[in-house]
Amino acid sequence: MPYVPPPELTTLTLAEIAELSAQRKLPPVDQWDPQVTGDSLMVIKADGRWFHDGGEIRRPAMIRAFAGLLRRDPGGQHWLVTPHEKQAIAVEDAAFIATDVARTGDALAFRLNTDEIVLAGPDHPLIARGDAELPAIYLAARHGTEARINRSTWLQLVELADHDLAVTSQTARFSLIPE
Numbered sequence: 001m002p003y004v005p006p007p008e009l010t011t012l013t014l015a016e017i018a019e020l021s022a023q024r025k026l027p028p029v030d031q032w033d034p035q036v037t038g039d040s041l042m043v044i045k046a047d048g049r050w051f052h053d054g055g056e057i058r059r060p061a062m063i064r065a066f067a068g069l070l071r072r073d074p075g076g077q078h079w080l081v082t083p084h085e086k087q088a089i090a091v092e093d094a095a096f097i098a099t100d101v102a103r104t105g106d107a108l109a110f111r112l113n114t115d116e117i118v119l120a121g122p123d124h125p126l127i128a129r130g131d132a133e134l135p136a137i138y139l140a141a142r143h144g145t146e147a148r149i150n151r152s153t154w155l156q157l158v159e160l161a162d163h164d165l166a167v168t169s170q171t172a173r174f175s176l177i178p179e
Helices: 014-024 058-066 151-160
Strands: 036-044 049-052 070-072 078-081 085-089 096-104 107-112 117-119 126-130 137-140 146-149 168-171 171-174
Touching: 014 117, 036 078, 096 151, 107 146, 107 151, 107 168, 126 171, 137 151, 146 151
Parallel strands: 036 085, 096 146
Antiparallel strands: 036 049, 070 078, 078 085, 096 107, 107 117, 126 137, 137 146, 168 171
16 A cells, blocks of 8 residues: 655644544554564664665655654663564664644644654653754654754744743643753
8 A cells, every 4th residue: 555645734633633643553662572682783863864784774664664663761772672572773863853843723743754743742742952052852752752853843833932932732831942
């Protein structure tokens, strides 16, 4: 079955976003605890490109498949997880890149470079790092992973912010200025 990317964020309601998320049916990697470990020889570069053993993975479907198996442990190590094995994956900055944002009802909806849509809020907070001169904003995605907000999406976010450079999504308030 060919892949059909989701529609533009600005055209979606919260109910439609919830339906798209339910249809994705990601594997329950947070419930799997395999004892066999290894090294995947994979790297996710800071710009969102994926590599295996030095060669770039260019097929978006493969990246989406691997991304669905990704989790990060409390020590910051990223893993590709199956029920039988977990393999370490090197991540230079964040596992994902947030490439678009739109206000949908009381929520901020972010599209990731894997076409996944994540709603910022108490379960998916925005985190400001860096300093006021060079901020870096991240979105908690799933299973401990994060998405870095790219420059154009950060500019969209600033347009949605209050006068004090803070945004509200699903009743949670987030500053866009690192402390």
